[in-house]
Amino acid sequence: MTTKSRRKLVAVIKFVLLGSFLVLVMFPFVWMLLTSLKSSQGEIYAFPVKYLPNPVSFVNYVEMLWKGSFARYMLNSLICSSVAACCSVFIAILASYVISRFRFRFKGALLLFFLITQMIPMFIMLAPLYQMLAKAKMLNNLWGLAFLYTNMMIPFSVVTLCGFFDNVPKSLEEAAWIDGCGYLSALFRVAVPVIKPGIAASIIFAFINSWNELFMAVMFIDVDKYKTIPVGLNGLILKYDIKWGEMAAGTIMSLIPTMCLFAFAQKYMIEGLTAGAVKG
Amino acid sequence: MKQKSKLRMRRTRFIFFMVLPAVVIPMIFTYYPMIKGSMMAFQSYNLMNVKNIKWIGLENFQKLFAHSASNSFYTTMLNTVKWVGLSLLFQFGVGFGIALLLKKKFRGASVYQALIFFPWAVSGFIIGIMWRWMFNGTSGVINDILMKIHLISQPVGWLADKGTALYSCIAANIWYGIPYFTIMITAALRGVSEDLYEAADVDGASPLQKFTNITVPCIRSVLLLTVLLRVIWIFNFPDLIYSMTQGGPAGSSNIVTSYMMQLVQSLDYGLASAVGVLCILFLVTFVIVYMSITKYAQEEA
Numbered sequence: 108m109t110t111k112s113r114r115k116l117v118a119v120i121k122f123v124l125l126g127s128f129l130v131l132v133m134f135p136f137v138w139m140l141l142t143s144l145k146s147s148q149g150e151i152y153a154f155p156v157k158y159l160p161n162p163v164s165f166v167n168y169v170e171m172l173w174k175g176s177f178a179r180y181m182l183n184s185l186i187c188s189s190v191a192a193c194c195s196v197f198i199a200i201l202a203s204y205v206i207s208r209f210r211f212r213f214k215g216a217l218l219l220f221f222l223i224t225q226m227i228p229m230f231i232m233l234a235p236l237y238q239m240l241a242k243a244k245m246l247n248n249l250w251g252l253a254f255l256y257t258n259m260m261i262p263f264s265v266v267t268l269c270g271f272f273d274n275v276p277k278s279l280e281e282a283a284w285i286d287g288c289g290y291l292s293a294l295f296r297v298a299v300p301v302i303k304p305g306i307a308a309s310i311i312f313a314f315i316n317s318w319n320e321l322f323m324a325v326m327f328i329d330v331d332k333y334k335t336i337p338v339g340l341n342g343l344i345l346k347y348d349i350k351w352g353e354m355a356a357g358t359i360m361s362l363i364p365t366m367c368l369f370a371f372a373q374k375y376m377i378e379g380l381t382a383g384a385v386k387g
Numbered sequence: 388m389k390q391k392s393k394l395r396m397r398r399t400r401f402i403f404f405m406v407l408p409a410v411v412i413p414m415i416f417t418y419y420p421m422i423k424g425s426m427m428a429f430q431s432y433n434l435m436n437v438k439n440i441k442w443i444g445l446e447n448f449q450k451l452f453a454h455s456a457s458n459s460f461y462t463t464m465l466n467t468v469k470w471v472g473l474s475l476l477f478q479f480g481v482g483f484g485i486a487l488l489l490k491k492k493f494r495g496a497s498v499y500q501a502l503i504f505f506p507w508a509v510s511g512f513i514i515g516i517m518w519r520w521m522f523n524g525t526s527g528v529i530n531d532i533l534m535k536i537h538l539i540s541q542p543v544g545w546l547a548d549k550g551t552a553l554y555s556c557i558a559a560n561i562w563y564g565i566p567y568f569t570i571m572i573t574a575a576l577r578g579v580s581e582d583l584y585e586a587a588d589v590d591g592a593s594p595l596q597k598f599t600n601i602t603v604p605c606i607r608s609v610l611l612l613t614v615l616l617r618v619i620w621i622f623n624f625p626d627l628i629y630s631m632t633q634g635g636p637a638g639s640s641n642i643v644t645s646y647m648m649q650l651v652q653s654l655d656y657g658l659a660s661a662v663g664v665l666c667i668l669f670l671v672t673f674v675i676v677y678m679s680i681t682k683y684a685q686e687e688a
Contacts, residue, residue, distance in 0.1 A: 121488050125499065128485055132503045132566070135517045138528055142520065154542070156531040202409035205402050217406065224417050226670060228623045230647045231663030232420035234427060234656040239420065258416040261409050290401045319510030321626060322648065337512055344516060344630060351520055358516055362509065369508045373501045376508075381574035 136362070143167050143355035151352050167356035176331055177357060180339040184318055185364070187249050187335055191256030192314035196306060198257070199264035204294050206265070207272035208280070221262035229259075233326050240327055247330045255327075256317040263316075264309050267379050271305030272298065308375035311368045318365065336361045424656075428664040432657035447661035459638040460646070466553055467642040470560070470628075471621050477561040479614065482568025489569065490576045500570065507566045515630030518559035522546050522631070546632050552640035556628050563627065568613065575609040576602065611681050618677075619670060 145151045146164035171177040206214060236255070237246075245251030275298055283293040299306065321337040328338055340357050343349065369376075431443045451460045485503070489496065506514065521529050524544030533539045545555040583601045592600070603610075625645035628634060634641035634649060641649070643666060650659035 125485070125488055129499065129503060131562070132506060135514075135521060135562075136505075138521060139517050152526040154526045154531065155534070156526065156528050198408045198412070201405040205405040209398070209402055211399075211402050217410070220410065220413070224413055226619055226623075226674075227417070227421055228644055228647070228663055228666045228670075230644060230651055231424035231660055231667070232417065233424075233651050234432070234660065235420035235423040236416070239416075255416065258412050261413060265409055290398075315508050319512070321510065321512045321629075326651070337510065340512070340516065341630075344519075345633075351523075354516060355520065358513055361513060365508050366505070369505060370501070373504060374497070377500070377504065377570055377574075381571060 139355045139358050142351060143359050145352060148352070167352040168360070171353050171356050171360070175339075175353070176334070177336075177339060177360065179332065180334050180336045181360065183249055183333060184335040184337075184361075187253045187256065188314045188317035190250075190253040191260060191317040192310045194253075194257040195260035195313050196264050196268075196310045198261055199268050199309065200294075200299065200306065202261075203265045203268035204272055204298060207269045208277065218266075221265055224262045229322070233322065236323070237326060246327055247333050249333050252324060252327060252333075252335070253317075255323055256313075256320060259320070259323075260313040260316060264313055267309050267312070268302070268305060270379065271302040275301050304375045305379065308372050308379050311372040312376060312379075315365055315368060318361075424660050425664050425667070426660075427656050428660035430657050432655075432660070434654035434656065443657075447657050448665075450658060451661055451665075459641065462638065463641045463643055463646045466640065467622070467644075469553065470557060470642045471618060473554075473557050474560045474564060474621050475614065475617060478564035478568050478617070481561070482565045483572055485565070485569045486572035486576055489573045492577075500573070504566045504570050506563055507570075511563065511624060511626030512630045514559065514563050515556075515627040518555075518562075518627075519546065519631045522555050522559075546640075547636060549636055549639040552632050552636060556631050556640055559631065560621070560624075560627055564617070564621070567617070571609065571613045572606065575606040579605040615674065615677055618673065622666070622670065 141158065141160055142151060144160040144163050144165070144167075145157075146160070146162070146166045150157055150160065205211075206217065240246050240248075240251055243251070245254075279301070280288075280293045280297050283297045284290075288296065319337070320335075321341065324335045324338045325341055328334055334342070336357075340354070340361070343354055343357065428447055429442060429444060430440060431446070432440050451458075489500065521527055522545040524530070524542060524547055527542070527545070529545070530539070530542040534542070543551065545551050579602060583605070584597060587597050587601060623644055625642060625648055628640060628642060628645045629648060632640045634645045638646075643662060647659050647662040647666070650656075650662065
């Protein structure tokens with residue numbers, strides 16, 4: 108075999124492997140979408156499976172949005188996650204800037220303090236948190252949940268933003284200090300604009316994580332009015348008789364914001380996540 | 388002199404107030420509940436019986452390790468080992484393989500990467516729902532495909548059978564975790580200097596030699612760190628099992644953290660916290676042992 112044809116063969120094999128992996132990754136999402144577009148129970152539960160919906164119908168979406176309270180759940184999730192994302196990143200900007208820029212005692216301890224929070228199984232905190240919220244009359248309260256998500260996302264945001272601040276040359280702010288700029292205005296006028304992409308990625312990351320959170324929401328929210336999407340879907344999946352058409356529609360709707368944000372920010376998120384890997 | 392100390396004061400005060408919120412909030416809402424939760428492990432803390440909350444020493448732990456037919460904690464621990472071990476092995480293996488294919492950039496590579504990375508952004512709970520539907524025993528698409536390629540002759544109740552429930556969850560978890568490894572390892576591979584490979588080519592090294600002598604040593608620290616983070620993460624990740632099987636049938640697919648979640652939901656906080664304390668002890672031990680075996684810490688320093 109000549110080198111040229113061998114190279115061609117390798118390329119074909121590579122193409123086939125990567126292609127089939129892509130199919131494998133995408134299939135569950137496609138399958139959920141197909142299920143959600145089928146109208147009759149007979150079609151959804153047919154075996155051997157009927158793959159394509161015929162006719163395409165949005166009845167499951169209509170059921171979820173109008174008869175169920177799914178629109179409400181989406182709004183609640185949106186409020187909760189946006190508040191948590193913005194608050195946690197704002198608090199993290201303050202802390203990470205100082206950690207990245209100044210040398211001070213306890214800096215190592217501080218980083219360890221954040222890292223440990225990421226390792227603890229959160230379930231051990233659920234019972235005491237429940238009592239704390241009950242005492243503060245914050246059970247079944249969206250703001251309470253948003254606050255807990257803020258708390259959940261602070262450590263990760265601090266560590267990520269530290270990485271972004273580290274990449275900004277210090278000379279920029281030193282020039283600002285000399286010009287009589289205070290520390291705080293140097294941060295917001297000089298450093299923050301430079302790492303805008305990093306901040307956007309952190310906000311989106313915090314948003315997606317809060318959007319996805321299940322167990323705290325299940326523990327602390329049980330009134331329909333305040334349920335978030337995962338709590339709502341959890342109620343549906345615990346039923347003995349799961350309506351898979353509606354379930355699929357709910358799943359697809361819960362994925363839409365994730366998909367949009369991910370498409371917009373994946374480049375920065377991958378960069379942020381792998382920054383350490385490249386430096387090695 | 389006075390001017391200087393005033394500046395120092397200002398600087399210290401600035402640092403203090405900037406860090407303050409990021410420290411105080413986790414102190415109150417992560418560390419305090421964690422410590423209080425750990426203490427509950429030594430109390431009989433059952434919300435069904437609030438009048439009887441008292442210190443009971445190690446009784447909760449004894450209950451967990453008691454040898455009796457109804458005690459499923461031993462199965463749960465064994466399941467956890469399988470869950471972490473098998474998931475990690477295949478996530479790492481396949482993730483590494485795909486990363487090697489992605490190393491050389493091609494047209495559309497970044498779009499491809501974004502597409503296969505997408506599951507990472509979806510919650511484990513949602514992923515579990517999707518796989519629960521695919522593994523459905525009577526009208527699941529997995530049964531249909533396996534029957535069409537003649538691997539099975541009749542539908543299998545994957546999640547309803549004690550023998551297959553855990554492995555079905557592990558299969559879904561493998562699928563879920565591959566993208567993370569792919570992305571991390573691809574980035575690391577692309578960071579390896581091309582000069583090294585060229586030098587090896589001059590010396591006439593085979594592809595395998597290049598792989599073991601250049602690629603692996605160069606990305607070793609990334610691999611070690613990724614694996615460590617992933618073990619902790621998979622260990623603490625009951626979401627998928629929670630939505631696929633709720634640990635069933637009859638507790639056969641429970642891992643330690645999903646078991647703990649069930650105890651919390653049945654309001655037996657004392658017992659749940661005992662499990663939590665064991666988890667923390669295990670993870671701390673694991674991290675220390677892992678670091679000393681791989682000498683990861685020294686290498687970084």
